[in-house]
Amino acid sequence: MKGEQAKGEQVRGELRALTSVRGIAAWFVVFFHIRFALGLPDPELHLLAKGYLAVDFFFLLSGFVIWMTWSERVRAGGPAAIPGFLRRRVARVWPLHLFMLGVGVAIAATLELTGRGSDQFPWHELPLHVLLLQNWGFTEHLTWNDPAWSISCELGAYLLFPLLALAIDWRRVPSWAVIAAIAALLGLLHAIFASRGAWALGQEITSLGLVRCVIEFAAGTAIAALWLRWRDHWRLPALAGFGLAFALGIGWALGLPETFAAPAAFAALLLALGLTAARRGNPLEAGWIHYLGEISYATYLSHYLLWFAFKLAFVENEHAVPWPLVGGFLLLVLLASIALYHLVERPAQRWVNAAGLPRRAPKRALP
DSSP: OHHHHHHHHHHHHHHHHHHHHHHHHHHHHHHHHTGGGSOOOHHHHHHHTTGGGHHHHHHHHHHHHHHHHHHHHHHHHGGGGHHHHHHHHHHHHHHHHHHHHHHHHHHHHHHHHTTOOOTTOOGGGHHHHHTTOTTSSSOSSOOSSTTHHHHHHHHHHHHHHHHHHHHOOGGGSOHHHHHHHHHHHHHHHHHHHHHTTOOSTTSSHHHHHHHHHHHHHHHHHHHHHHHHHHTTSOHHHHHHHHHHHHHHHHHHHTTOOHHHHHHHHHHHHHHHHHHHHTSTTOGGGOHHHHHHHHTHHHHHHHHHHHHHHHHHHHOSOTTSOOHHHHHHHHHHHHHHHHHHIIIIIHHHHHHHHHHTSOOOOOOOOOO
16 A cells, blocks of 8 residues: 555656646747847857747657546546546646637737737637637648647647547557557658658648647657656666667757657657656756746746737837846746736636536435
8 A cells, every 4th residue: 555655656746847847848938939039149049949849848748647647547437538538638728728819819909909900810710719720730820829739739639549548558568569659650750741841840830730749649658658667667767768868869960850859859858857757856846846837838828929919019129129128028927827827727727627527416404
């Protein structure tokens, strides 16, 4: 019994540490979108220009976490467990998305009323965004709240997850075959991009974003399976994971295609981080960085429209923004993330989850 309790605590510690990593990745996306305003030299600017790759880590991490928390429940409950899973995932992503879409509508309406309409807000595409279907091949450009394209793709992965959980039990697959499956999935991702002439994962988002998400999400589930079987003998696999991630990074810098090297490096890094995350003294356990991870979804969904509005109000030249203004914007994103998390995201999530629970019949009074 104590052993099971210890393993449960280890899993919770693992999820806590990976939540912290999610916060770091979310801020990498923020800096990606404001990179031209920072006035950085080319090497640093080139690094931030790769911030879109944080989304690939999100997709892998999403598959990892959902496999650990839902795979056994879906298998045990069968088809009857699927509505509960989907309700909880919709409760997690849709309310805050809808709120930020409302912010976008307010910005668009203000621009229309002041005679400054923008191609960023095509009204005829709004229903697709409301339903989170905007990145399923129906549109040609990112519009409204650009980062929400990945949430649209995540919805597709959520719909496919129960089929994956019921069809494949990674626990019954040998480790070498799980590793081969991860390599095959990432190789398939590269082949699909190469067939379209795309050399970077940030290209062709509206047409390739969904397949990019689903494949990396599926790879994340397999990484979770490796973590579950190696977590008690973690040192050698963790060292191998860090080494492989470093080698792939070097290979990428020397010419390996980003469409394979980047997600493969992230996959190895995710496994290594997972295996080392719950160890004593891990800096990812720090409260403040974990909190950044807790509010990271709000950071991710809010920053783009905040930057759009901030530029309209305060910025004349995006390539020459004073540092005090940049600092003010970053503080705004942080404060908005905190407010949205506590006042919108979490309350709405609880409300949607509670709405799906069966009502208890009132107790009859004893005669």
